[in-house]
Amino acid sequence: MIKQKIKALLKNKWVKKSLLAGVIVLVLGIIFYLSIYFGAFGKLPNTAELTNLKQAEATQILDKDSTLIGKYYIYDRQPLTYQEFPKHLLNALIATEDVRFYEHDGVDNVSLLRVFFKTILFQDQSSGGGSTITLQLAKNLFGRENHFAFSTVINKIKESIVAKRIEKIYTKKEILTLYLNTVPFPDNTYGIESASRKFFNVSTANLTVSQAATLIGSLKANSYYNPRRNIENSQKRRDVVLQQMFKYNFLKGTELEKAKQDSLKLDYQSFNHDLGLAPYFRAQLKKELSTILANYKKPNGEPYDLYNDGLIVHTTLDQQMQEYAEEAMQSHLAKLQQAYEASYGKNAPWKTNKKLIESALKTLPEYKKHKASGLNHDQIIDSLSVKHEVELFNWDGVTKAQLSTIDSLQHYLKFLNTGMIALDPKTGAVRTYVGGADYRFFKYDHVSQSERQVGSTFKPFVYTAAIENGMKPCTYFSPKAITYTDYKNWTPTNSGNKAEDPHINYNLETALSQSMNTIAVKVLNEVGIDNVLQQAKKLGISKQLPKEPSLALGVAEINIKELAGAYASYVNNSKPVKPYFITKIEDKNGVEIVSFKPEENTTKAYSDDTRQVMLQIMKATVNSGTAARLRSTYNLKNNIAGKTGTTQDNKDGWFVGITPNLVTVNWVGNDNYNIGFKTTGLGQGANSALPIFAKFYQKLNLDSKYNSITKSNFENPSASVIDALNCEDEKRDGFLKRLFGKKKSERKFNKKH
Structure with a gap:
């Protein structure tokens, strides 16, 4: 029928x-x-390709203690092993994204049926989705293609095929490892380790339950649940994840409540190339790495890729010390900028000097581009006068404004900038590196790229040459100005308005510690320019210096790194050092590619006696000379020697601070050399550059980690050196010499040397 x-x-x-x-x-x-x-809509990865998954990995930059200080990446990703994932992180992921993870083969048919009946037939939106961790992994690894109207269907089928293949090749633990190392988190961050360090400044292993739930919660919608940008949304989503963990018995009731009570406190660390710690250092490091890696190949013969191969770069930088240096710079420069602008008032050159503004304008890429296209000057000015929204740097924060290119130029012309380096004088290892005020707005690196006149910081090299060539520390010179007739009647003078007594003579210690220009030139005249040039070369100054008497006053333009390396000799057994900051480069598995050690210098630049004499003189500079405010204003008790420096028309301010285990060089000035400080009181090195060093050392003194630097003592000078320095600071001419002595106000410069 x-x-x-x-x-x-x-x-x-x-x-x-x-x-x-x-x-x-x-x-x-x-x-x-x-x-x-079979690949009609795009080739699917086969078993061999899935077995050898290759994902782009960020190169890590580590400080001397292996602390992460930066990365180079296209996708910000750092891979971990399964053992490095805390249990509560895995539980949060499974409870939220795929509770049947251990029961399916990549595609959860039970969940799909639930979605079909509850969501589609009965319109129950609370039933959840049918995606699995493995399906999401397939999407993360291979992305999605646009197939127009059928994109969703085609991509989901492709992902299901790939997911099943992944499940056949990898264990569940390996799948979780791949997933957590590749899944995208907010702020262009890939992988749980990068996200942990970026948002909470901890390794994944040290994530709390609340922190783990926050990051897992952000996977649902990276922007909407971004804990940096949408803290309230993020916290609500975190609580949902915690509730899911409780629902599936991954948390007890007391643990749930405790985790919910945790405040969502971020410790955000940007590894953006323009932001974060030591951006100038990272930019220079990248240049050097590119040059170094060009000489090495991977085992398969391919070149190394700085952005994709997950290299590990060990550097000499000290992360905490760098933070102190940047904080000291920002604190001082913000106040100095206010005083600098106030000193000019309404007549500031960046506002009123049309010739200066136009000259600076012609150096801009935009001006040159318009010029090359055939526009005349007036047309270019019209084009550059169009207003548009721009971000503006200010010390009290970045703002947005409607400004023209000319307006922006005038805004940036006013800013002081800086360069600072601190290094280990025994090895040349760079501990801090501050290339400028803010890398986002001032890309020019004043440590590696800049050469500025060094002013009085060159004087110690003149005095070193003099003592090394037999001049006694107790040799006396008059501060009286002399006109050198064979150098266009050049008459160097001392700074300040104090009248000089022509009958008072000063020894070398007083002359250098008080930075007397007239005596520095006389010392150079006595020892001879050639001997000074030779001494500078022995100190590692590589560039050709001007062969003229103004060399004594620092008209030479020298790079900060070379200046620091030369000053290191005074606490390094009379040997200069060459600054370096890369110690080792490893591949992603920790296999060494190349390592670097400090360049050994076996030749002394001068004798031990000369070193000890110069160190005593530069200690006097700090104790009673031009750098005395280190003691009086900043109350530093450390063993410090040093030298201030100020160039002509107050264009550059310098300070070199020497302690037994750290040498620091600071420069401050305007990038536009036509704009100096309004007054010497404001622009002198003791006021413009020295405070950065002082604030830096105040921070070091409060941190016991740096006791080996802050509590270190200089060597004791020998008995012969103490005896050589045992004389009056000044000596007055006798009665007969005052009465009958020939007054020399003109002379020719000594060229015999």
Whole structure:
């Protein structure tokens, strides 16, 4: 009877058509699936490719203690092993994203049926999705392609095929490892380790339950649940994740409540190339790494890729010390900038000097581009006068404004900038590196790229040459100005308005500690320019210096790194050092590619006696000379020697601070050399550059980690050196010499040397 009914039903034309349509749909569906399977809509990764998954990994930059201080990446990713994931992180992921993870083969058919019946048929949006961790991994690894109207269907089928293949190749632990190392988190961050360090400044292993739930919660919508930008949304989503963990018995009730009570406190660390710690250092490091890696190949013969190969770069930088240096710089420069602008008032050159502004304008890339296209000057000015929204740097924060290119130029012309380096004088290892005020707005690096006149910081080299060539520390010179007739009647003078007594003579210690220009030139005249140039070369100054008497006053333009390396000799057994900051480069597995050691200098630049004499003189500079405010204003008790420096028309301010285990060089000035400080009181090195060093050392003194630097003592000078320095600071001419002594106000410069 039933068979007859079935036969009768099959003879019905509508039933026949329906069955035929069903068969056709089924066949087309199979063909469609097979076409995807065999690559008609894009090649699917095969077993071999899935077995050898290669993901771009960020190169890590580590400080001397292996602390992460930066990265180079296209995708910010740092891979971990399964053992490094805390249990509560894995529980949060599974409870939220795929509670049946250990039961399916990549595609959860049970969940798909639930979604079909509850969500589609009964419109129950609380039923959840049918995606699995493995499906999400497939999407993370290979992305999605645009197939127009059928994109969603095609991509999901492709992902299901890849997911099943992944499940056949990898264990569940390996899948979780791949997923957590590749999944995208907010702020262009890939992988849980990068996210942990970026948002909470901890390794993944040290994430709390609340922190882990926050990061897992952000996976649902990276922007909406970004804890940096949408803290309230993020906290609500975190609580949902915690509730899921409780629901599936991963948390007890007390643990749930405790985790919910945790405040969502971020410790955000930007590893953006323009932001974060030591951006100038990282930019210079990248240049040097590119040059170094060009000489090495991977085992397979391919070149290393700084952005994708997950290299590990060990440097000499000290992360905490760098933070102190940057804080000291920012604190001082913000106040100095206010005083600098106030000193000029309404007549500031960046506002009123049309010739200066126009000259600076012609150096801009925009001006040159318009010039090359055939526009005349007036047309270019019109074009550069169009206003548009720009971000502006200010010490009290970045602002946005509607300004023209000319307006922006005038805004940036006013800013003081800086360069600072601190290094280990025994090895040349760079501990801090501050290339400028803010890398986002001032890309020029004043440590590696800049050469500025060094002013009085060159004087110690003149005095070193003099003592090394036999001049006694107790040699006396008059501060009286002399006109050198063979140098266009050049008459160097001392700074300040104090009248000089022509009958008072000063020894070398007083002359240098008080930075007397007239005596520095006389010392140079006595020892000879050639001897000074030779001494500078022995100190590692590589560039050709001007062979003229103004050399004594620091007209030479020298790079900060070379200046620091030369000053290191005074606490390094008379040997200069060459600054360096890369110690080792490893591949992602920790296999060494190349390592670097400090360049050994076996030749002394001068004798031990000369070193000890110069160190005593530069200690006097700090104790009673031009750098005395280190003691009086900043109350520093450390063993410090040093030298201030100020160039002509107050263009540059310098301070070199020497302690037994750290040498620091600071420069401050305007990038536009036509704009100096308004007054010497404001621009002198003791006021413009020295405070950065002082604030830096105040911070070091409060940190016991740096006791080996802050509590270190200088060597004791020998008895012969103490005896050589044992004389009065000044000596007055006798009565007969005052009465009958020949007054020399003109002379020719000594060229015999």
